[in-house]
Amino acid sequence: GAVVSQHPSWVICKSGTSVKIECRSLDFQATTMFWYRQFPKQSLMLMATSNEGSKATYEQGVEKDKFLINHASLTLSTLTVTSAHPEDSSFYICSAQPGTFTDTQYFGPGTRLTVL
Amino acid sequence: RKEVEQDPGPFNVPEGATVAFNCTYSNSASQSFFWYRQDCRKEPKLLMSVYSSGNEDGRFTAQLNRASQYISLLIRDSKLSDSATYLCVVNGGGGSYIPTFGRGTSLIVHP
Numbered sequence: 001g002a003v004v005s006q007h008p009s010w011v012i013c014k015s016g017t018s019v020k021i022e023c024r025s026l027d028f029q030a031t032t033m034f035w036y037r038q039f040p041k042q043s044l045m046l047m048a049t050s051n052e053g054s055k056a057t058y059e060q061g062v063e064k065d066k067f068l069i070n071h072a073s074l075t076l077s078t079l080t081v082t083s084a085h086p087e088d089s090s091f092y093i094c095s096a097q098p099g100t101f102t103d104t105q106y107f108g109p110g111t112r113l114t115v116l
Numbered sequence: 117r118k119e120v121e122q123d124p125g126p127f128n129v130p131e132g133a134t135v136a137f138n139c140t141y142s143n144s145a146s147q148s149f150f151w152y153r154q155d156c157r158k159e160p161k162l163l164m165s166v167y168s169s170g171n172e173d174g175r176f177t178a179q180l181n182r183a184s185q186y187i188s189l190l191i192r193d194s195k196l197s198d199s200a201t202y203l204c205v206v207n208g209g210g211g212s213y214i215p216t217f218g219r220g221t222s223l224i225v226h227p
Contacts, residue, residue, distance in 0.1 A: 034215070043203065043219040044160070093159050105215060107159040 002028050004096050006108035013084055014116055020080045021111045023094030029074035030096035034105065035067075038091045050077045084115040119143060120206050122218035129225055133194045137221045139204030140186045149187045150205040151178055154220065160203055164189070194225045 003026040013019050023033055032051055036044040048056045048069050056069035068080040077096075081088055091112050095105040121140045129135050141149075148167060152160035164171060166187050170179035177190040191198055204218035 036217075044217045046214070046217075049214060091157070104162070104165070107161070110157075110159045112157075 002096075002098060002106040004030075004094065004106045004108040006092075006094055006111050008111060009109060010112040010114075012114045012116065015085055016083055018080055018082045019084055019113060020078055021092055021094075021113075023077045023079070023096070023108050025075045025096045025098070025106070028096075028098040028106075030077075030098060031074065032097040033071060033077040034095045034097075035069060035077075035079050036093045036095070038093060038110075044093065047079075081113065084113070086115045089113055089115045119216045120204055120218040122204050122221050124219055124221060126222035126224050129194055129223070131194055131196060131225055131227055133225075134190065134192045135194060135223065136191075137189045137202055137204075137223075138186055139188070139206075139218050140184075141204075141206040141216075142185070143206065143216075144182075144185060146206045148207045149178075149180055150207075150215075151176075151187075151189045152203040152205055152217075154201045154203055156201075163202070191223075194223075196225050196227065199223055199225045 005024045007022045035047045037047050038044045046059050047062045048058045050056045050069050050071040052071045052074050058064045066082055071077040091110050093110040094108045119142050127135055150165050151163045153163045154160040164178045166178040166180045175192045179188045201220040201222050203220045205215050207215050
C-alpha cells in the first residue's frame, strides 16, 4: 500500500526558533500534498495544499509567511514553522494524493510540535 | 452552517452492539465521500470510501443519500477495538479534490 512518512515524529523547541517538518511519499509520486493541523479534541484543519513545482495554496487565516511550504519534488514536501510560539504547539499531519485526478489520501503519521 | 457536520458524541456502547453515525454536508456538488478512523494521537486511516449508493465491508456499512446530503456509517457487532474517532470527509466537487473533514464522532465500546 501507499506509505507516507513524516519526520520528525515529535519535536520540542524554544519560542522564536524555526522547525522544519518533512513529508515523504515512499512508494508513489504525489502531485498534491496537504498539510493539516489538529488541536486536542478538534478535527483536522486544512492549512494548505501543496502542488509539486508551484506555490502552495493556503487556507484562509493561515499565515503563509509563518508556515512556509516547499514541494520541491514529487515525493517530498516540507513545512517550516518560522518563529514558533507556544500557540503553534499542535499535531501537524500531512497527506499525499497519488496523481492529479484521484481523491484518495494517504496520511503521514504526524508530527507533534511543542513550543516552550 | 459548517460544510461537514457530525455529532461529536461520544457514543458509548457495549460490545456486540450496532451503532450508526451520520454526517451531513453542505456542498451539493460534492462527488466523493469517505469515512476515516483516527485513534488517539495517531493519523487518520481510511476506513471506507463511499462513491455511489453505499458499500459494505464486513461489519461496516456506509450509505450515501445525495438528496438529503448525508452519509452514514453503520457498525455491527461492535468490538472493543472499534473504539476510536470516526471522521467524515467530503471532497469539494466541481473539479476540486480539496477534502473537508468533519469534526469526528467519538465511539467508545465497553465490555
